[in-house]
Amino acid sequence: MVKEYYRPTSIGEALDLLAVSGTVAIAGGTAVLAFENRDKPERVVDIGKLLPKAILRRGDELIIGACATFQEVIEFGQMPAVIATAAHSMANRNTRNRATVGGNLAGNKSCSSLAPILLVLGALVEYQERGKPAATAPLADWTSAPRGLLLNVRVKLASGLRASSLRASRTACDIATATAACSYRLEGGTVRNLRIAVGGFAAHPQERPDIARLFEGAALPPKPAIDKAVDPLLRAIADQRGSADYKRLRGAALVADALHAAEETL
Numbered sequence: 001m002v003k004e005y006y007r008p009t010s011i012g013e014a015l016d017l018l019a020v021s022g023t024v025a026i027a028g029g030t031a032v033l034a035f036e037n038r039d040k041p042e043r044v045v046d047i048g049k050l051l052p053k054a055i056l057r058r059g060d061e062l063i064i065g066a067c068a069t070f071q072e073v074i075e076f077g078q079m080p081a082v083i084a085t086a087a088h089s090m091a092n093r094n095t096r097n098r099a100t101v102g103g104n105l106a107g108n109k110s111c112s113s114l115a116p117i118l119l120v121l122g123a124l125v126e127y128q129e130r131g132k133p134a135a136t137a138p139l140a141d142w143t144s145a146p147r148g149l150l151l152n153v154r155v156k157l158a159s160g161l162r163a164s165s166l167r168a169s170r171t172a173c174d175i176a177t178a179t180a181a182c183s184y185r186l187e188g189g190t191v192r193n194l195r196i197a198v199g200g201f202a203a204h205p206q207e208r209p210d211i212a213r214l215f216e217g218a219a220l221p222p223k224p225a226i227d228k229a230v231d232p233l234l235r236a237i238a239d240q241r242g243s244a245d246y247k248r249l250r251g252a253a254l255v256a257d258a259l260h261a262a263e264e265t266l
Contacts (some may be wrong), residue, residue, distance in 0.1 A: 001034075001042065002041060002042060002043075002044055003043065003112055004042065004084060005042040005044055005046065005207060006043075006044070006045045006046065007045075007046045007049070008045060008046075008047070009050075010050075010168060011050060011051075011128055011149060011151075012130075013127070013131040014045055014050060014149065015128070015131075015149065016130065016263040017045045017147065018130075018149075019130055020043065020044055022041075022042065022043055023043045023044070023045055023242070024041040024043070024044050024045070025045050025047050025066060025251075026044050026046055026047070026048065026103075026148070027045070027046075027047050027048040027051065027066070027067050027099035027100045027102060027103050028044070028048065028099045028231050029048075029083075029098060029101075029128065030095055030098050030099045030101055030103065031103050031107045031109075032044070033103075035203040038139060040144065047067075047149065048067060048100075050067075050101060050135060051065065051066045051067040051126050051149065051150070051151060051160070052065030052066060052067060052068075052151055052152055052222065053065040053067040053068050054068070054098050055068050055072060055073065055076045055079070057076075057078040057157075058086075059152060059157055060156060060158070060159075061155070061157065062078075062079075062080070062083075062154070062155040062157055063114050063152055063153070064101050064152065064155075064183075064230045065101070065102075065151075065152055065153050065155075066100065066101060066102025066103075066105075066106075066149075066150040066151055066152060066153070067100050067101075067102060067255065068101050069096065069097060069098065069099060069100055069101075069200045070087045070088075070090050070095075070096035070097075070099045070100075070104075070113070070148045071096040071135045073086075073087040073093060073101065074087050074088055074096070074172060081263075081266050082117060082163045082164060082165055082265045083114070083117060083118075083121075083155075083165075084264075085165055086113055086114050086116075086117045086181070087113065087114065087164040088166045089165075089179075089239070090112050090113050091172040091173045091177070092173045093173075093179075096223070101114060101153060102149075102150040102151075103131065103141070103149060104152075105118070105125070105141050105143070105153070105204060106146060106149075106150050107175065108143055108146055108204050108205075109201065109202050109204070110199050110201070110203060110204055110205060111179070111199055112177040112179075112199055112204075113167070113179070114260070115177070115197070115199065115204075115205035116165060116179045116180065116181035116197040117138070117181040117197075117207050118139055118153065118164070119126075119139055119140055119153065119166035119181070119195070119197040119206075120145075120163065120182055120183040120195040120196065120197045120207065121155050121156075121161075121163065121180045121183055122138070122156065122195075123138075123153055123154065123155045124136050124137065124138055124139065124153070124154040124155075125138075125139050125142045125150055125151075125153055125154070126151040126152040126153075126154065127132065127147065127148040127149060127150050127151055127152070128145050128148045128149055129152060130148070132148075134151060135148075135240070136154075138155070140207055143204055143205070144204075151157040151185065156175045160185055160187065161183055161184070161185060161193075161247065161264065161265060162184055162186060162262035162264050163182065163183040163256070163262055163265060164181065164182060164258045164259075164261040164263065165179070165180075165181040165182070165186075165260040165262075166179065166180050166181070166254050166257055166258045166261065167179045167180075167199075167248050167254075168254055170241055170242075174241070175239050175241075176199060176200060177187060177234075177242055177247055177250060178198065178200035178201070178247055178251040178254055179198060179199035179254070180196070180197070180198050180199075180251065180254035180257075180258045181196070181197045181198075181258060182194065182197075182212075182253045182255070182258045182259055182262055183195050183262070184259075186220075189219050190217060190218060191215050191216060191217065191219070191220055192216070192217070193216075193220060194212040194215055194216045195207060195209075195212055196208050196209075196211045196212045196255060196258075197261075198211075198234070198251060198254075198255065200236065200247060200251060201234050201235055201247075201251060203237055210233060211230055211233055211255065212262060213231050215229075215259070219261070222265075223253075223256040223257065224256075226252075226255060226256035227252045227253055227255075227256045230251075230252040230255045230256065231248060231249065231252040232253045233250045234247075234252060235248070235253065237249050238262075248252035252256060255256045
């Protein structure tokens, strides 16, 4: 039950409030209503009107404000299809109208809809810590040690890059059982600069260079061969959404599907 509610007027004030132990930041508020946080937050800081919300495309760079909603990502006319597809995997329109890009990334959940595709696209994040100026870091570095408030996500859109993002879940509106995303170039039938990220196989979404190395510098194998090669490298935790074996098998199939589904959509 919320006992203290704050709406700061500056990022500095927000960071001071969030320094108090047990304080939770909210923007869209969807994460606070789900998972282990339900009914627990007593002190919340509303940053929904404070952080950047604009989505811009400047040449080959895409900038997404942390408070942009999933629906706004989908509706932005110059959004790469692969990122819009990842946002659309959050099937409930009411949730997409509230859920923010920053909240989805800052929550750092293994089932994040956007983290896998942004990881393989080499996204950078702008963030600010208490008492420090804004800084920029690779998303992979920031998610390994989250700090401060996310301000913007920046993605360099490279011509000729193929990418895809897929998820598996029990129902369309359920959280993901597993996610897989990839990006690579296809040069003369050979896979180059391959990056693969998965969700559902660790506490947080992860880029998996060990899986990418299996297929780098060679022709893309058939799906059954990819499935067989990836399966031993995945480890899952059983829960109400499936057994560890089921999740491992589903995850390997998702990686195979993602590699074959990748298109030049940037």
